[in-house]
Amino acid sequence: MPEWPRHLNQEMRQHLDDEYAALRAGGATDAEAMRALAGDLDEVGAPSPVADVAGDVRYALRSLRTHPGFTAVVLATLALGIGANAAIFSVVNAVLLRPLPYEGADRIAVIWGDLHRPGVNRIPASAGEYADYRDRSHAFEHLAAYDTAGFNLTGAGEPEELDGAVVTASLFPLFGATPEVGRAFTAAEEQAGRNDVALLSHSLWTRRFNASRNVIGQVVAIDGRPTEIVGVMPASFEFPDPAVDIWKPLLLDAEALSSDNRGSHGYTALARMRPGVTLVQAQADLAGVTATFKTEYPGNYRTGFTATLRPLQEEIVGDTARPLFILLGAVGLVLLIACANVSNLLLARAASRRKEIALRTALGASRGRLVRQLMTESVLIALAGGVLGLVVASWSMDLLIGLAPDTIPRLREVTLDRRVVGFTALVSVATGALFGIVPALRASGAALNEVLKDGGRRGESAMHRRAGRLLVVSEVALSLVLLIGAGLLVHSFARVQNVEPGFDARGMLTLRLALPESRYTTFEQGDRFFDALFAAQRARPGVEAVAAANALPFSGVGGSRTFHIEGREPKRPEDQPEEQLRIVTDGYFQTMRIPVVKGREFTDRDRLSAPRVAVVNEALARKHWPGETPVGRRVAFSRDEPHWYEIVGVVANIKHRGLDAADRPELYVPYRQPLFSNWTVRPMQVVVRTAGDPLIAASTVRQDVARVDAEQPISDVRTMDDRIGRSLAARRFNMVLLAVFASLALTLAGIGIYGIVAYAVTERTHEIGVRLALGAQRRDVMAMIVAQGMAMAAAGAAVGVVSALLLTRVMTSLLFGVSAADPITFAAIPLLLAAVAFVACYVPARRATRVDPLAALRTE
Amino acid sequence: MLDRELKKGSAELLILSLVEDQPRHGYDLSKLIEARSGGVLTFRVASLYPLLYRLEKRGWIQGRWIEKAGQRRRRYYRLTPSGARVLASQRSTWREFAEAISRIAGVEHA
Numbered sequence: 001m002p003e004w005p006r007h008l009n010q011e012m013r014q015h016l017d018d019e020y021a022a023l024r025a026g027g028a029t030d031a032e033a034m035r036a037l038a039g040d041l042d043e044v045g046a047p048s049p050v051a052d053v054a055g056d057v058r059y060a061l062r063s064l065r066t067h068p069g070f071t072a073v074v075l076a077t078l079a080l081g082i083g084a085n086a087a088i089f090s091v092v093n094a095v096l097l098r099p100l101p102y103e104g105a106d107r108i109a110v111i112w113g114d115l116h117r118p119g120v121n122r123i124p125a126s127a128g129e130y131a132d133y134r135d136r137s138h139a140f141e142h143l144a145a146y147d148t149a150g151f152n153l154t155g156a157g158e159p160e161e162l163d164g165a166v167v168t169a170s171l172f173p174l175f176g177a178t179p180e181v182g183r184a185f186t187a188a189e190e191q192a193g194r195n196d197v198a199l200l201s202h203s204l205w206t207r208r209f210n211a212s213r214n215v216i217g218q219v220v221a222i223d224g225r226p227t228e229i230v231g232v233m234p235a236s237f238e239f240p241d242p243a244v245d246i247w248k249p250l251l252l253d254a255e256a257l258s259s260d261n262r263g264s265h266g267y268t269a270l271a272r273m274r275p276g277v278t279l280v281q282a283q284a285d286l287a288g289v290t291a292t293f294k295t296e297y298p299g300n301y302r303t304g305f306t307a308t309l310r311p312l313q314e315e316i317v318g319d320t321a322r323p324l325f326i327l328l329g330a331v332g333l334v335l336l337i338a339c340a341n342v343s344n345l346l347l348a349r350a351a352s353r354r355k356e357i358a359l360r361t362a363l364g365a366s367r368g369r370l371v372r373q374l375m376t377e378s379v380l381i382a383l384a385g386g387v388l389g390l391v392v393a394s395w396s397m398d399l400l401i402g403l404a405p406d407t408i409p410r411l412r413e414v415t416l417d418r419r420v421v422g423f424t425a426l427v428s429v430a431t432g433a434l435f436g437i438v439p440a441l442r443a444s445g446a447a448l449n450e451v452l453k454d455g456g457r458r459g460e461s462a463m464h465r466r467a468g469r470l471l472v473v474s475e476v477a478l479s480l481v482l483l484i485g486a487g488l489l490v491h492s493f494a495r496v497q498n499v500e501p502g503f504d505a506r507g508m509l510t511l512r513l514a515l516p517e518s519r520y521t522t523f524e525q526g527d528r529f530f531d532a533l534f535a536a537q538r539a540r541p542g543v544e545a546v547a548a549a550n551a552l553p554f555s556g557v558g559g560s561r562t563f564h565i566e567g568r569e570p571k572r573p574e575d576q577p578e579e580q581l582r583i584v585t586d587g588y589f590q591t592m593r594i595p596v597v598k599g600r601e602f603t604d605r606d607r608l609s610a611p612r613v614a615v616v617n618e619a620l621a622r623k624h625w626p627g628e629t630p631v632g633r634r635v636a637f638s639r640d641e642p643h644w645y646e647i648v649g650v651v652a653n654i655k656h657r658g659l660d661a662a663d664r665p666e667l668y669v670p671y672r673q674p675l676f677s678n679w680t681v682r683p684m685q686v687v688v689r690t691a692g693d694p695l696i697a698a699s700t701v702r703q704d705v706a707r708v709d710a711e712q713p714i715s716d717v718r719t720m721d722d723r724i725g726r727s728l729a730a731r732r733f734n735m736v737l738l739a740v741f742a743s744l745a746l747t748l749a750g751i752g753i754y755g756i757v758a759y760a761v762t763e764r765t766h767e768i769g770v771r772l773a774l775g776a777q778r779r780d781v782m783a784m785i786v787a788q789g790m791a792m793a794a795a796g797a798a799v800g801v802v803s804a805l806l807l808t809r810v811m812t813s814l815l816f817g818v819s820a821a822d823p824i825t826f827a828a829i830p831l832l833l834a835a836v837a838f839v840a841c842y843v844p845a846r847r848a849t850r851v852d853p854l855a856a857l858r859t860e
Numbered sequence: 861m862l863d864r865e866l867k868k869g870s871a872e873l874l875i876l877s878l879v880e881d882q883p884r885h886g887y888d889l890s891k892l893i894e895a896r897s898g899g900v901l902t903f904r905v906a907s908l909y910p911l912l913y914r915l916e917k918r919g920w921i922q923g924r925w926i927e928k929a930g931q932r933r934r935r936y937y938r939l940t941p942s943g944a945r946v947l948a949s950q951r952s953t954w955r956e957f958a959e960a961i962s963r964i965a966g967v968e969h970a
Contacts, residue, residue, distance in 0.1 A: 007923070008909050011886050011935050015905050018887045 013356075034358070060377035070349055071381065074342050078385025080744065081338030082431065083392025084331040086416070086424040087400055088737075090393060092324050093423070094414040096317055101236060101413075103176040104272070107141075109279065110315045111269040111286065114308040121308065125269040127256040130168075132289055133269060133307070139277045139285040142174035145267040146239075150514050150683065151246050153208075154221045154711045161514060161715035162204065164246035165239075171247075174272045175239060181205075182216040182231030190252040196227045197249065202235035204245040222246065224518035224711070240268075242412060262300045271309065283309050302572075316409045323734050323814060324408075330485065330741045333478045335427070337748045339435040340471040340478075344755055346378070346439035347468055357443055370444035378436025379429055386428030390416060393424075403736060405729030438467055465763075468756045469792055475752045476796025477803060479745035480833055484804040486742035487825040488815055489735040495817035496731060501553065501724065502654030504593035507544075508720035509694035510552055511701060514683035515712065523674060526681025529708055530585065536704040537688060543697060545689040547591035548671070550583040552685040553656045554723035555716075558582065563667065565624065566634040566644060579620055580656070580666045583682070588668075589615075589651055591689050599631045599649030606670040613670065614645035617653050620665030635667070637675045645669055658727045660816045687720070694719045734814060746833065749796075750840045757789040758844035769853045778849040785848050789841030790834070797830045871911055873954055874901070876939060876947040879921055883938035886912060912937060920946050 016037055023033035064071045099105045111133060113123030125133070130145040137143070146167040153160045169185035178184065179199060189195050200215070209215045219226045227248070238244060250267065273282050286307040294301050350357075357370060394416055401411050520526045530548060537546045551558030561581040570576045586602040588594075597618060606613050614635060621630045630650060636642035653663040669675070671684075690697045698717050705714050761768075768781055808820040818825065878889055889912075890903045903911075915921045920943030927933045939947065 005913065007925075007935055008913055011912075012905050012909050014932065014934065015887045015890070015909070019905075 056373050056376040057380060059373065060380045063377060064381060067349070070345065074345060074381055075385050075388060077338045077341055077748070078382060078428075078431065079388035079392050081331075081335040082382075082386050082389030082424060082428055083396065084389075084741065084744070085328075085335055085427055086386075086389050086393035086420060087396045088324070088328050088331045089423050090397065090414050090416055090420045091400065091404070091408075091411070092328050093417070093419050095324060095408060095410045096321055097419070098410075098413065098417075100313055100316070104275075105313065106311065107273040107275070107277075108174065108312040109271055109273065109282070109309040110312055111143075111271055112308050112310060113265065114306050115302055115304055116306070124265045125267050126262055126264050127250075127252055127267065128259070128262045129265075129293070130267055130269045131252065131257055132293070133271070133286065134170075136289045136292070137271075137282075137285050139273055139282040140271045141274050142170050142272045144168045144171035144174045144270045145250055146171055146270070147250065147267050148240055148244070149248070150512075150715070151222050151248070152224070152514060152516050152711075152713055153246070154224065154713075159711050159713040160208075161512070161713040162245040163241075163243040164248065165244050166248050166250040168250050168252065171239070171270070174270060175237070177233065177237045177239075179231035180234040181213055182229070184231055185247075185249045189249040192251055192253045192255075195249040195251055196225055197230045198222060198227050199231045199233055199247040200229060201233055201238070201245045205232045222248070223516035225516075259297055259300070262297050270312070279309055279311070283307075318409075320408050322810075323730070326485075326811060326814070327734065327737055327741075330482055330738055333482050334741050334745050334748070335431060336434075337475045337478050337745050337752075339431055340475040341748050341752050341755070343435040343438055344468050344471050344752060346435065347442060347471075348755070348759055350439050350443035353443065367444045371440045374440035374443060375433065375436050378440065379432035382428045382432025382435070383425070385431070386424050389428070390421065390424055393420075400737075403733055405733050406726070407730050408733075438471075442467060465756075465760065468759070472749075472752045472756050472792050473796040473799065475749045476793050476833065476837070477800035479742070479749040480797055480800025480829065481804045481807055482738070482742040482745045483829045483833065484800070484825055485808055485811060486735070486738040487829045488808055488811060488818060488820065488822055489731075489738050491818045491822060491825055492814070492816040493728070493731055493735045496659045496728065499655065499659040501659060502594060502652055503553065505720040505724055507690050507692070507694055508592075509688045509690060509697050509701065510555070510685055510716075510718055510720055510723065511698070511714050512555075512683060512685050512716040513548075513705070513712070513714055515681050517680050519711070520681060523679050523681060527672065529712075530681070530684070532708045533686075533704055534585075536707065537701065540697070540700050540704075542691045543688055543700075544691055545587060545591040546686065547588040548585045548684040548686045549588055550671070550682055550684060551656075552687055552720075552723075553654055554658070554720065554727050555685055557685075558656055561637060561667075564636045564639055564642065566636070577624060580664050582666055582668045583671045583674075584668050585671050588687075591687055592654075593689075594654055595652040597650045597652055598629065599647075601649055601651070602668075602670040607672045608674075610673075612643055612645040612673045613648045615649040615651055615668040616647055617651050617663075617666040617668075619653050619663045620667055621650050623665050643675075645673070659724065660731070685716075731814075731816075746836055749833075750836045753789055753793060753837050753840035754844065756792070757785065757841050758847075760788065761785060761844045761848045764848075765851055768848050768851045769855070772851060773853040781851075782842075782845045782849050785845035786838070786841045789845070790837060793834065793837035793841075797833055800833075801826060801830060870954070871903070871907075872915065873947070873950045875911065875915060875937075876920060876943055876950065879937050879939045880944070880947060883924075883926075883936035885934040885936050887934075889937075915943070919943070 020033050020037060023036055024030070028036065100108070102108065111125060112121065113125060113129065114121045115123070124147075125145060127145070130143070134143040144167065146165050148163070148165050151162050151164045153162050167185070168190060169187045172178065172184040180202065182199075184199065185197065189197055198220075200209070205211055205215065209218075215229050216231065218229050220229060221227070233247070255261070271282070273279070286309065290306045293305065294303070397414060397416070401414060404411055515526050515529060520529065534546050537543050558580060560578050562576045562578040563581075565577060584602065586604045586606060589596055589601040599615075601615060602613065616630055624630065625633065630647045632647065634644040634646050636644050651668070653666075655661055656664060656666070671681075686701070688694065688697055688701060701717075702714060705712055771781060772778070804826070805821055812820050815822075874893055875889060878884060878892055884892070886909060890905075890908055894902050912921070912923070916923055916937070919940055921937045922940050923935045923937045925933055926936045
């Protein structure tokens with residue numbers, strides 16, 4: 001067979017096109033023209049289209065250019081579908097997939113104390129435990145410990161409260177990090193008296209010290225103590241979190257390591273495994289270490305205490321994985337729906353391309369060849385959609401990150417990197433193949449004979465209708481799954497928002513005050529500070545009340561403590577009660593408007609000179625004194641020299657961690673009756689109840705603090721409403737995104753239904769004309785068309801409801817107050833879908849009723 | 861309709877003469893042949909274009925894609941100098957041939 005140049009094929013196609021046009025212009029029907037052309041082609045045999053992908057691509061490009069409307073609709077659909085996927089994937093990539101930015105990050109793990117029960121399986125390490133892990137294990141290259149801390153930086157300029165961390169000297173080599181300027185800590189600086197050294201973050205260095213190298217050796221006041229700056233870490237080092245501005249050495253002196261402090265679990269222990277050591281081996285190594293604890297420190301450990309290693313990546317990513325994967329699944333479904341729509345468009349277009357395809361077949365193109373050509377076109381348009389999708393993704397990325405809650409780690413690392421681009425390319429090709437394959441097989445299967453027999457109309461359209469209906473049914477099913485998922489989240493969100501926090505959050509300003517122990521060495525000094533501040537605040541117009549607590553609700557802090565109940569001695573140490581402990585000023589419950597259910601709240605008479613008192617919430621009362629009143633009972637926090645606190649009141653439960661959290665038992669003690677004799681005023685959170693806008697009060701608080709102590713910074717100034725809003729941010733993020741994707745899906749499904757019904761109406765113009773001519777009522781015609789569309793929607797909805805019942809189970813952990821099979825959602829969402837489907841059917845159906853019977857009959 | 865062999869032999873001459881005055885594209889050529897022969901001569905797609913290709917390969921005609929205002933891009937063929945020489949020699953051969961036929965068969969020469 002001779003090798004024909006490519007231009008020959010093209011010339012022949014043009015020739016046939018011209019001939020067809022001329023024949024039609026001369027009055028021939030489509031069928032006659034096709035027959036004439038087929039006769040003209042009888043002797044074709046020789047030319048075989050050159051098997052050449054470049055040619056396919058050129059041909060595809062030309063074909064897309066000649067149908068700009070079609071191409072635009074398809075591109076827009078794909079850009080949205082692929083763009084949404086690229087955007088969510090870029091988040092998944094940055095948060096979950098990309099390794100942490102440390103060398104050999106997969107060998108770094110966190111060591112948790114573990115009692116193998118919920119709530120006590122992630123116990124931080126005490127200094128002594130850390131030292132034992134470090135000295136007695138063999139599986140690790142480095143071990144380190146740290147704790148986050150707030151530091152007051154004073155002296156040069158405005159006092160500032162900075163986020164920081166106390167770390168062992170080994171933390172930096174563990175991460176393979178070295179200072180950009182100066183040096184890191186030495187092990188000797190873990191001793192008291194030598195620990196007044198600090199490392200600065202790159203951002204603090206540039207912001208406050210003009211990035212001057214002379215900063216090394218400079219002495220600044222940190223928490224009122226003169227501290228020497230020994231180094232600056234590079235911008236890339238942000239451990240334990242990006243907010244950290246100062247590192248100081250963690251104290252590991254004799255006192256910290258004493259058995260008295262054995263139970264003071266305040267540090268996070270990290271370990272870098274030696275190369276080749278597996279997590280299981282390292283775990284076994286640690287088990288050998290913890291086995292000695294029980295015998296060496298009998299009073300400190302409950303039975304079953306071991307150490308558990310969790311990879312750092314898992315630790316950082318934590319609970320964000322599931323919602324992100326659910327979102328990724330959701331955008332995947334949106335893309336599938338987009339594919340179905342594009343497929344349907346291609347099927348409809350295949351009908352108008354049948355002449356071209358028939359001619360190519362006639363010119364010797366095999367079916368495989370045609371499928372390849374058509375698939376080239378699909379993949380090409382999908383790739384173009386992918387490029388636009390990346391643009392959509394880069395636009396929506398900022399929006400996405402802005403909407404994302406702070407609880408999603410590593411968000412600042414979200415970029416369109418090579419992996420995202422690769423993923424998008426892969427998704428695009430797969431998308432193109434997916435939406436292209438059915439139309440390509442259908443179109444190429446339409447043999448020339450069939451096309452010529454009746455102008456192609458009947459056979460082609462029947463196939464189109466069958467495939468098209470199937471596509472629409474699956475679209476409806478997919479979008480219903482998404483809608484129900486979104487519906488469940490919306491319903492949950494409404495439920496959560498309706499939860500009463502148990503206090504009146506309106507008009508409240510909150511802020512944090514950390515008095516440095518170096519200047520406020522005694523409790524009385526701190527107490528005087530708060531007295532003066534509160535007095536100044538109460539004198540301000542618009543301030544209704546002011547109080548403070550060591551841990552306000554929705555502040556993210558707050559811890560538990562073991563205590564003793566008078567007259568009840570637990571047989572085993574692990575049976576000792578342990579509950580949330582809050583240390584509050586007098587007037588706290590009144591300021592927060594937490595109802596006192598029984599007894600009284602704290603007053604300014606509850607001082608050290610007076611008998612010690614405590615208040616419990618209803619949950620604690622119910623748990624420890626079921627069926628009786630706790631008022632008059634006494635508790636203590638130390639067995640050796642018990643100070644008994646008499647319970648004088650019971651208050652209502654409040655939400656502390658979040659609106660969706662269960663009520664926890666809480667024990668309150670007055671801050672003027674500290675648990676231990678050498679107590680100083682710990683960091684406190686102040687709450688001001690104002691008559692007007694609480695943020696306006698912020699400046700007056702600042703002034704009053706400065707008047708009492710000009711060196712004292714305040715931080716974390718927020719309204720309580722803002723705090724509650726933030727606690728809902730993760731839930732809102734998931735809900736908004738899923739709702740957006742579901743609406744997109746619903747729109748696409750609606751367009752899909754509209755498309756197929758409108759096509760059917762066009763196809764059946766003649767039939768409708770006959771019916772009308774025979775006396776059918778227009779209403780009947782409309783009902784018939786709508787019924788057919790709605791039947792498709794109903795079939796899709798049925799499949800969708802069943803799929804949703806199976807799929808929404810993965811969302812159970814994201815729901816609140818609704819079950820994964822929530823009847824309201826499962827009833828309401830199909831109704832919504834039905835409404836959209838009805839509109840999508842009604843519009844083309846109305847057009848059907850306007851058919852002029854005579855005109856319709858003439859067209860055949 | 862002419863015998864197939866005869867048509868094939870004359871086809872080269874027809875095409876070369878039609879592109880002698882001005883470049884023409886394939887569809888134009890087929891329409892001209894059909895029209896000027898009064899429908900007696902027609903070329904099928906499958907024979908016309910391969911023929912054009914053979915003529916071009918021999919260097920007698922040369923094709924070029926040309927886009928004219930308001931029209932689609934088409935491949936126009938023009939006569940090359942060597943094509944002109946071939947045309948001249950074929951013309952005289954055909955003239956002699958046709959005269960011989962008419963002398964013998966008494967066919968009136970047009």
